[in-house]
Amino acid sequence: xxxxxxxxxxxxxxxxxxxxxxxxxxxxxxxxxxxxxxxxxxxxxxxxxxxxxxxxxxxxxxxxxxxx
Amino acid sequence: xxxxxxxxxxxxxxxxxxxxxxxxxxxxxxxxxxxxxxxxxxxxxxxxxxxxxxxxxxxxxxxxxxxxxxxxxxxxxxxxxxxxxxxxxxxxxxxxxxxxxxxxxxxxxxxxxxxxxxxxxxxxxxxxxxxxxxx
Numbered sequence: 001x002x003x004x005x006x007x008x009x010x011x012x013x014x015x016x017x018x019x020x021x022x023x024x025x026x027x028x029x030x031x032x033x034x035x036x037x038x039x040x041x042x043x044x045x046x047x048x049x050x051x052x053x054x055x056x057x058x059x060x061x062x063x064x065x066x067x068x
Numbered sequence: 069x070x071x072x073x074x075x076x077x078x079x080x081x082x083x084x085x086x087x088x089x090x091x092x093x094x095x096x097x098x099x100x101x102x103x104x105x106x107x108x109x110x111x112x113x114x115x116x117x118x119x120x121x122x123x124x125x126x127x128x129x130x131x132x133x134x135x136x137x138x139x140x141x142x143x144x145x146x147x148x149x150x151x152x153x154x155x156x157x158x159x160x161x162x163x164x165x166x167x168x169x170x171x172x173x174x175x176x177x178x179x180x181x182x183x184x185x186x187x188x189x190x191x192x193x194x195x196x197x198x199x200x201x202x203x
């Protein structure tokens with residue numbers, strides 16, 4: 001399906017903009033951060049990176065605001 | 069601090085996914101959207117390009133202020149290409165990638181996405197363990 005109006009396309013652009021902004025701000029553009037989340041051995045040494053978990057939890061907020 | 073900006077980033081990602089669903093009724097699965105740009109169906113191309121341009125613009129903007137958020141991978145191009153191939157192949161097999169299943173799928177409480185996320189997270193954790201610490 002093609003979205004014909006400029007207004008719709010602007011909206012879709014803005015969605016992508018938020019998505020990219022969020023990914024980059026959270027540092028999910030850094031492979032090392034993702035790897036340090038996946039490295040559970042770091043739990044023992046205290047160097048585990050929980051950022052990805054924070055991202056996954058926080059992204060529920062806008063959805064809950066819309067659906068509730 | 070890293071956790072706090074993770075929360076901010078997560079809210080923005082959720083906002084992007086929810087607004088795309090509201091405006092276009094589409095799931096924000098990035099690899100699927102990109103795949104549809106490379107292999108277009110009739111009348112199903114422009115919105116994908118527009119979304120990806122927005123995505124790149126948002127990320128580019130952050131890079132202007134925080135260049136450290138865009139690290140250059142130490143891996144050689146051959147390994148990167150092979151990894152990217154496996155990610156793309158897996159995303160097609162699983163009907164979605166990290167963003168499609170992990171962001172939109174989990175938030176929609178899709179059972180298929182829960183299985184997909186459980187599997188790829190477990191395999192990724194095991195892979196990192198083996199690569200970094202041995203068997």
